[in-house]
Amino acid sequence: MGYIVFALKYRPQKFADVLGQEHIVTVLSNGVNNNRIPHAMLFSGPRGVGKTTTARILAKALNCDNPKQGEPCLECSSCKAIMEGRDMDVIEIDGASNRGIDEIRDLREKAKYATVKGRYKIFIIDEIHMLTKEAFNALLKILEEPPEHVIFIFATTEPFNVIPTILSRCQRFDFKRIPLKKTVEQLEYICSAENIDFDNDGLKLVAQLADGSLRDATSILDQLASTAEKVTYDNVNIMFGRLNDDFFGRFTEYIIERNPKGLIDSLNDVMARGYDLESFVSEFAFYIHKLFLIKNKIETEETEVMSETVKELAIKQTKEFSNESLMQITTELTETSSKLKFTNNKKLLVENELARIAYLIESKDINDIIAMIKNVNIGEIIKRKPLIEEKKEEKISQSTNIMEKLINLLKTKKFFISEALRMSKIRYTKDNYYELEVPRAYIKDLNQKTIDEEIKEQNLDIEIKIFYNNEEKYNKFKTNPFEDNPLINKLLKETDSQIIE
Numbered sequence: 411m412g413y414i415v416f417a418l419k420y421r422p423q424k425f426a427d428v429l430g431q432e433h434i435v436t437v438l439s440n441g442v443n444n445n446r447i448p449h450a451m452l453f454s455g456p457r458g459v460g461k462t463t464t465a466r467i468l469a470k471a472l473n474c475d476n477p478k479q480g481e482p483c484l485e486c487s488s489c490k491a492i493m494e495g496r497d498m499d500v501i502e503i504d505g506a507s508n509r510g511i512d513e514i515r516d517l518r519e520k521a522k523y524a525t526v527k528g529r530y531k532i533f534i535i536d537e538i539h540m541l542t543k544e545a546f547n548a549l550l551k552i553l554e555e556p557p558e559h560v561i562f563i564f565a566t567t568e569p570f571n572v573i574p575t576i577l578s579r580c581q582r583f584d585f586k587r588i589p590l591k592k593t594v595e596q597l598e599y600i601c602s603a604e605n606i607d608f609d610n611d612g613l614k615l616v617a618q619l620a621d622g623s624l625r626d627a628t629s630i631l632d633q634l635a636s637t638a639e640k641v642t643y644d645n646v647n648i649m650f651g652r653l654n655d656d657f658f659g660r661f662t663e664y665i666i667e668r669n670p671k672g673l674i675d676s677l678n679d680v681m682a683r684g685y686d687l688e689s690f691v692s693e694f695a696f697y698i699h700k701l702f703l704i705k706n707k708i709e710t711e712e713t714e715v716m717s718e719t720v721k722e723l724a725i726k727q728t729k730e731f732s733n734e735s736l737m738q739i740t741t742e743l744t745e746t747s748s749k750l751k752f753t754n755n756k757k758l759l760v761e762n763e764l765a766r767i768a769y770l771i772e773s774k775d776i777n778d779i780i781a782m783i784k785n786v787n788i789g790e791i792i793k794r795k796p797l798i799e800e801k802k803e804e805k806i807s808q809s810t811n812i813m814e815k816l817i818n819l820l821k822t823k824k825f826f827i828s829e830a831l832r833m834s835k836i837r838y839t840k841d842n843y844y845e846l847e848v849p850r851a852y853i854k855d856l857n858q859k860t861i862d863e864e865i866k867e868q869n870l871d872i873e874i875k876i877f878y879n880n881e882e883k884y885n886k887f888k889t890n891p892f893e894d895n896p897l898i899n900k901l902l903k904e905t906d907s908q909i910i911e
């Protein structure tokens with residue numbers, strides 16, 4: 411026997427083997443069992459989810475010599491004939507290629523002829539929405555008074571394009587997309603049966619690309635089996651010429667770093683490798699959307715399908731963005747992707763958009779920023795580094811509070827130390843350890859010795875290490891470090907003094 415494609419080889423032959431459509435096959439097998447099957451049924455749903463398969467199983471079950479609990483026996487001559495597609499009483503019509511009135515007239519003729527006693531004449535019309543208006547009307551005539559022995563099973567991916575007069579005469583069955591998990595299970599099953607090497611991330615990706623269609627999933631696997639040694643995440647990406655989440659993970663790092671050069675360089679790299687800009691942009695939008703889902707702990711097939719390493723990076727990255735930012739980037743990218751259709755200079759559009767995103771996006775919700783500003787008095791923590799991880803940020807505001815305490819303690823008695831502390835910047839902190847960058851102008855007031863003594867005196871459980879900086883902006887303090895300080899100014903004025911050093 412020659413090679414049979416997986417989609418055919420693994421086509422379910424019994425109701426019980428149809429995956430993911432339990433709600434439908436239960437009703438149908440019960441119907442067969444109780445002899446209550448409607449004359450016209452509409453199987454609607456996306457492609458590759460078992461509509462045709464179920465129609466054939468139903469045909470077998472209805473005409474089986476020996477049905478068991480509504481299931482076909484698969485062994486009698488009728489079951490065999492239907493399986494081999496040579497049964498005269500089961501007629502399959504493809505609505506997409508037999509759209510006309512003649513075909514339906516022909517069907518009407520066939521419908522008239524009685525079958526062997528106890529058997530049904532079963533018409534399976536696929537893609538029913540493709541029929542012409544005349545054909546629909548001819549069909550309607552039969553449906554209005556269907557002969558006792560005739561059963562129609564219509565299938566369509568576009569039920570909204572089936573005229574209402576037909577719809578109203580059918581019992582409708584809505585087939586569902588196959589859940590990712592079920593698809594993976596089926597792929598696993600086929601792999602073991604066919605001795606195909608695979609890893610889990612590879613199968614998950616196949617399932618994701620199949621987007622709920624078991625036929626597509628099975629066909630992809632078929633192709634992979636004939637081209638790749640093993641079904642892996644990378645091999646699937648290679649076969650589809652896809653950029654993977656690893657790539658977008660790295661790409662997103664450039665956004666976090668606000669590094670337009672990194673973005674544009676790797677965009678050029680992508681283009682050099684021949685990727686299409688439109689799908690690049692929409693896939694990137696999708697990655698950012700996944701960050702949103704992860705950040706909000708929304709589990710979907712899309713997040714489920716990410717490999718562990720990718721997910722780890724993604725989780726880290728979500729901390730760098732607010733929800734608003736993520737939504738905004740996704741929207742912008744989606745818009746860009748549709749704008750791309752209408753421009754001659756695709757590269758320019760994308761480059762500019764990426765640069766914009768790198769500059770535009772604030773890392774935090776505005777409320778977070780306000781809360782931070784309220785908490786922070788020391789240095790320029792926020793202004794200088796807007797993309798601070800949440801954890802660090804917590805620590806800084808915490809440490810700021812402890813610092814605040816120290817500063818306040820010293821305010822009355824050791825004003826200059828307090829002031830020097832206030833002007834300093836926390837460079838690094840962990841637990842109760844702080845590294846302070848003190849403006850050099852305060853070298854006399856605040857040095858390692860003074861601060862150590864203070865900590866001891868105040869009986870605080872902290873360690874502070876002092877560093878001096880020479881930054882421009884502190885230089886002015888050399889002349890008058892208290893220029894802006896109303897208290898000092900008042901003091902100077904009232905005592906008619908001046909700062910000498």
Ligand SMILES: Nc1ncnc2c1ncn2[C@@H]1O[C@H](COP(=O)(O)OP(=O)(O)O)[C@@H](O)[C@H]1O
Nearest residue numbers: 417420421429457458459460461462463624625
């Ligand atoms: N629900 C399902 N359970 C198991 N296999 C399925 C299912 N749906 C589709 N398949 C696989 O996909 C192939 C095509 O399915 P088919 O019934 O023709 O889909 P549809 O008519 O909905 O487009 C089948 O031969 C089978 O291999």
Ligand SMILES: [Mg+2]
Nearest residue numbers: 461462536565
């Ligand atoms: Mg079909």
Ligand SMILES: [Zn+2]
Nearest residue numbers: 474483486489
């Ligand atoms: Zn049978």
